[in-house]
Amino acid sequence: MKENKNLKTITQVGVVVPDLEAAMEGMRQIFGVEPARFGRTPGSNKFYKGQPGDFAAKMAFYDFANIEIELVEPQEGDSIWKEFLDSGKCGLHHLRFSVDSMEDTMKDMRERGAEVVMEGESVRQIPGLRWAYFDTEKALDWTIEVLNEYQVGQKPE
Secondary structure, eight states: OOOOSSOOEEEEEEEEOSOHHHHHHHHHHHHOOOOSEEEEOOSSSEEETTEEOOOEEEEEEEEETTEEEEEEEEEESOOHHHHHHHTTOOEEEEEEEEOSOHHHHHHHHHHTTOOEEEEEEOTTOOTTOEEEEEOOHHHHSSEEEEEOTTTTTOOOO
16 A cells, blocks of 8 residues: 555644543643643534534643644543543544645545544634544554644644
């Protein structure tokens, strides 16, 4: 199989937790840091397993050099975050890659047998900024997320 040229720049490590406040306290204790920002999934234009999704999560974001650590606590509805916790897992959930083209990345990932399992608008609420999670658990034991921030001119510093 050819090299995946879309997945080159890791910009986030996503951690799913059952209790965001407890996880933030752990970050304070071990790293001595506070979140750089908070977020909540936008209320519309999101999809879960190909259908309109009615899920929500609250998040805390930490900036560490060139990698963002995202803590995610599922709040309501069915989502891959809830599935993760319901399966007895907690912790590393996904690596996020920033991409130049969401369409090219989706096409390439489909060719590799990894379908989009959940997608939506970014919590940053920048027009056109979208994320997608791919079903890569069987192949990798963790999920790949992509964010089209390069495509919409939002390259991180």
